Amino acid sequence: MTYEFDFGAVLGYWPLLLQGTLTTLRLTLFSTVFGILIGAFCALVKTGGPQWARTIVGLYVEFIRNTPLLIQSYFLIFGIASMGLRLPILVGATIALTVNIGAYTTEIVRAGIESIHRGQLEAAECLGLSKVQTYLHIIIRPALERVYPALASQYVLLMLASSILSSVGVEELFGMSNRIQSDTFRNFEVFVVLGILYLILAVVVRAGFSLLGLALFPRRRKLGTSL
Amino acid sequence: MSPIVELKDVRKSFGNLEILKGVSFEVNRGEVAAIIGQSGSGKSTALRCMDRLETIQGGSMVICGHRLEDAKIDLKALRRDVGIVFQSYNLFPxxxxAENVMLAPRLVKAVSRAEARTVAEAVIAKVGLHEKLEAYPEQLSGGQQQRVAIARSLAMEPKLMLFDEVTSALDPQLTGEVLKVMEQLATEGMTMILVTHEMGFARKVADRVIYMRDGKVHEAGSSDILRTPSTPELAEFISEASEH
Structure with missing residues (x-):
């Protein structure tokens, strides 16, 4: 018995695939932006905050990094719903991904902040910069520039990992494929198409991060070396 | 003429280790003072106290009218008046x-971008690096980086400049170009205090030489004390320094 490939049946569902792709991209974009904000803030707390705040951030980071994303998403999405808060599932999914990536971002940015030499802070202090100015101009910018490649990898990973959210009912790219499978029974073709789509997405997202890096970090653009 | 820098019986310890054991000296406006002495004599600590990178624990210190032992000191005002240059340059990589030099005027004095740029170009030209405006620190030699660090301080128009062993990390040729800039500043009347190992420079440029030993001022006076020291310890220090 030979298997007859029929990609036509799958590709016929292109509007669903497109919609799923856009959803995946949107989830990645929002959780990237919020994740960086949370990560930068928590990293600041972890390197210079009061002890009690460091403990809270430490617990958050360790808890998230040592439990599966699927379980986190389950509790966040259905937990919020059970508290009587009716949020669209995509908002819940964004919160779940943000909470997850925020923890990883915290650790990466913390490493970046700790790489800033103490002399830099003294120089800023002696020039009269305030604490906030020093943090914004002397610490966080070069810290982010230094760990940018690691951050970009983490966010591509997040985009790929977001496929797991289909298990809690989010109709991102992988979730859409479930619908196509149950309509067509063409599992093999669906996975081939999905694999290719994720590959393209990852390449595009990586390229996006590279371009963003060049825009954000002029030193990198001009010298082409890492800080 | 009232002194711009006045230390009276200044004390500072790190844990149980007493670094400054009652340091007193004065520096007048327009003077160049060189602090010399062995490693561990407390000279860098004394200098760091003057910009309140370290807080003093005893005695009194007045810098450009700011009382440094005062807990409610206006640090922003102090640092507008005082510039400091470090051994390790500490440029922002x-x-x-140009951006290194423009940053503090923009953020601290809130001047416009164009105005900050004008100031930056002027001070960078002064240290002889106008062709390096758009370069990044890593593209410069150590001596060039140190000259940018000096320019960065000058852009804030300080009344007093502190130099903490600024040539110790440089080879003799690069040392020369940094010292030349410092000598020019001295000629223009900038009040300067430098912790240094460059005896030749101290002899040539300093109005006042302060020899520190074991956390105290052991001998101080005009640069003549480098030629005719009155204590045997300074005499020995000078002869050891000239051997290197």
């Missing part, structure tokens, strides 16, 4: 030469 992610900013160009």
């Amino acid at each position: 992610h900013l160009t030469v």
